[in-house]
Amino acid sequence: MPKDGEGSSSPFVEVEFENQRQRIQMIEVNVFNEKRSNTSRNFLDRARISGFSIAIEGEEVAQLYTLDKRSLFFLVCCAIIIAFGKLRHICSLFTNLQGYSTISEGHEDFIMRLYNRIEDCFERPICSSPDAWFDVVKRVTNDNNKIQKRTTNVSRCLNLGSYNYLGFAAFDEYCSPRTIECLKIFSASTCSTRVDGGTTTIHTELEEYVAKFVGKPAAIVFGMGYVTNSAVLPVLIGEGGLIISDSLNHSSIVNGARGSGATIRVFQHNKPSHLERVLRENIAEGQPRNHRRWTKIIVVVEGIYSMEGELCKLSEIVAICKKYKAYVYVDEAHSIGAVGKTGKGVCELFGIDTANVDIMMGTFTKSFGSCGGYIAGSKELIEYLKYTCPAHVYAISISPPAAQQIISAIKVLLGEDGSKRGAQKIARLRENSNFFRSELQKMGFDVLGDYDSPVMPIMLYNIAKLPAFSRECLKKNIAVVVVAFPATPLLLARARICISASHSKEDLIKALEVRSCSSISFPSLNLYTLVMNFKFIHMAFTRIFFYSVFFFHSQLNASQTDKLEELMELDLLLT
Numbered sequence: 001m002p003k004d005g006e007g008s009s010s011p012f013v014e015v016e017f018e019n020q021r022q023r024i025q026m027i028e029v030n031v032f033n034e035k036r037s038n039t040s041r042n043f044l045d046r047a048r049i050s051g052f053s054i055a056i057e058g059e060e061v062a063q064l065y066t067l068d069k070r071s072l073f074f075l076v077c078c079a080i081i082i083a084f085g086k087l088r089h090i091c092s093l094f095t096n097l098q099g100y101s102t103i104s105e106g107h108e109d110f111i112m113r114l115y116n117r118i119e120d121c122f123e124r125p126i127c128s129s130p131d132a133w134f135d136v137v138k139r140v141t142n143d144n145n146k147i148q149k150r151t152t153n154v155s156r157c158l159n160l161g162s163y164n165y166l167g168f169a170a171f172d173e174y175c176s177p178r179t180i181e182c183l184k185i186f187s188a189s190t191c192s193t194r195v196d197g198g199t200t201t202i203h204t205e206l207e208e209y210v211a212k213f214v215g216k217p218a219a220i221v222f223g224m225g226y227v228t229n230s231a232v233l234p235v236l237i238g239e240g241g242l243i244i245s246d247s248l249n250h251s252s253i254v255n256g257a258r259g260s261g262a263t264i265r266v267f268q269h270n271k272p273s274h275l276e277r278v279l280r281e282n283i284a285e286g287q288p289r290n291h292r293r294w295t296k297i298i299v300v301v302e303g304i305y306s307m308e309g310e311l312c313k314l315s316e317i318v319a320i321c322k323k324y325k326a327y328v329y330v331d332e333a334h335s336i337g338a339v340g341k342t343g344k345g346v347c348e349l350f351g352i353d354t355a356n357v358d359i360m361m362g363t364f365t366k367s368f369g370s371c372g373g374y375i376a377g378s379k380e381l382i383e384y385l386k387y388t389c390p391a392h393v394y395a396i397s398i399s400p401p402a403a404q405q406i407i408s409a410i411k412v413l414l415g416e417d418g419s420k421r422g423a424q425k426i427a428r429l430r431e432n433s434n435f436f437r438s439e440l441q442k443m444g445f446d447v448l449g450d451y452d453s454p455v456m457p458i459m460l461y462n463i464a465k466l467p468a469f470s471r472e473c474l475k476k477n478i479a480v481v482v483v484a485f486p487a488t489p490l491l492l493a494r495a496r497i498c499i500s501a502s503h504s505k506e507d508l509i510k511a512l513e514v515r516s517c518s519s520i521s522f523p524s525l526n527l528y529t530l531v532m533n534f535k536f537i538h539m540a541f542t543r544i545f546f547y548s549v550f551f552f553h554s555q556l557n558a559s560q561t562d563k564l565e566e567l568m569e570l571d572l573l574l575t
């Protein structure tokens with residue numbers, strides 16, 4: 001970095017975070033500004049996203065904490081929208097004459113107000129398989145997004161949003177014919193739970209292949225990845241147990257942990273030192289109230305974090321868990337098939353013996369191009385889950401063609417199809433991901449995550465930038481996924497790019513060319529943000545007028561109805 005005053009008149013400050021000190025040019029220190037020096041970007045991002053206060057020596061401290069005007073403006077807009085949402089809720093309590101309480105409470109008002117404006121960026125209907133390019137159905141609205149009508153027009157878009165990491169979700173010369181054949185023999189559904197008539201030969205073969213692929217003695221499969229976490233955790237641990245969860249774990253883990261009845265503690269995202277502190281403190285403290293020993297401790301992390309694209313610091317986490325005799329539960333939804341020399345996930349990537357991870361969870365919805373989830377572990381663990389897990393005992397088993405698709409994909413990855421396509425796909429995914437990430441960084445985008453990870457969040461920060469980014473990309477035939485509150489913190493909205501082995505170099509270059517074109521560069525996004533924010537505020541003020549008229553009108557009606565009823569009663573008495 002340049003020395004003070006060199007090449008610029010801006011002062012420098014020293015910033016300290018995670019025992020690192022960095023000198024940062026003052027003009028680039030603004031926390032919510034997109035413009036930061038390359039050397040300090042990751043450092044500041046980590047500091048900001050972890051929600052840390054950043055200590056600075058010197059008199060410029062105040063400037064670091066300054067939100068830029070747009071973010072502040074946006075926060076004010078959000079506050080106003082929330083306030084009116086609450087007002088509407090209170091009004092509805094008075095005007096609700098049927099005695100029902102409102103069915104959607106809390107933040108729904110806020111989400112619906114904000115979401116409705118940008119709803120065209122979500123749930124876009126697709127009418128082809130999620131390959132490198134897919135067909136997006138065009139929709140039209142005449143009422144400001146309230147109703148979106150599907151048209152018969154489609155646009156062929158470059159798909160940068162699906163989790164089709166290895167390209168198995170499109171037609172595959174090995175997998176697809178076998179899946180179709182399986183559909184003919186077994187049909188789409190078993191119409192039964194696993195313990196009744198829902199265990200076919202395909203299911204048992206799948207469990208054997210999953211165990212072999214991930215390197216564990218046994219495995220159990222479920223019809224849905226989300227349910228795998230939310231139904232398995234409550235079976236593994238309950239009252240008296242302790243779950244220590246990464247702060248950015250997926251909602252399925254959060255739900256499973258909450259449903260278990262165990263005590264939940266959260267450690268700072270992907271920070272082993274904080275995990276150790278939480279473990280030590282809680283082991284010393286024991287269970288709440290009676291301070292007895294915890295019956296069990298499970299530490300839950302993800303292989304690749306779905307909203308951050310970061311690889312889990314598994315080696316350190318495993319070492320800490322061993323030291324404190326805590327079980328390790330790793331959700332490999334995004335890492336299985338995607339990382340490691342032969343696609344076997346984070347253990348292979350970091351050279352960790354799978355025996356050190358007690359519960360290996362994963363989904364088939366990403367790299368395998370299918371649906372469902374799995375738990376792999378010791379024979380004893382899997383046997384226990386087969387007796388006790390409600391998702392096995394009471395829920396329908398995974399669809400046989402979907403199971404066959406997974407078996408075939410695993411066979412390709414293991415080279416059992418007699419080709420080298422599996423290895424080529426994994427190498428291609430890594431190459432594509434690293435190329436795209438480095439190019440985005442060179443272009444000055446704030447990209448989260450690690451090299452080798454196919455998940456690439458591009459930070460947009462302000463929710464109002466999401467529709468601009470998404471719509472402009474779509475206009476140029478690029479389909480991207482944009483993510484905001486409540487999936488991310490309010491001011492950390494982002495576009496999440498998912499790279500696939502089926503993308504060609506030309507596809508990626510096309511996407512980069514579009515990104516760098518002026519219409520979706522940051523100056524125009526900022527202008528758009530301003531307009532959107534004004535729209536939000538305008539919307540809030542017009543709504544207050546509408547609600548007050550509605551409120552007084554309904555009160556008037558209510559009192560008139562009462563009067564009418566009184567008159568009728570009087571009438572009845574008189575007659």
Ligand SMILES: Cc1ncc(COP(=O)(O)O)c(C=O)c1O
Pocket residue numbers: 224225226227229250252302306331333334363364365371372373
């Ligand atoms: C980390 C993680 N776990 C679990 C799930 C749920 O998996 P599924 O979508 O297969 O139900 C997801 C979904 O994306 C995820 O990202």
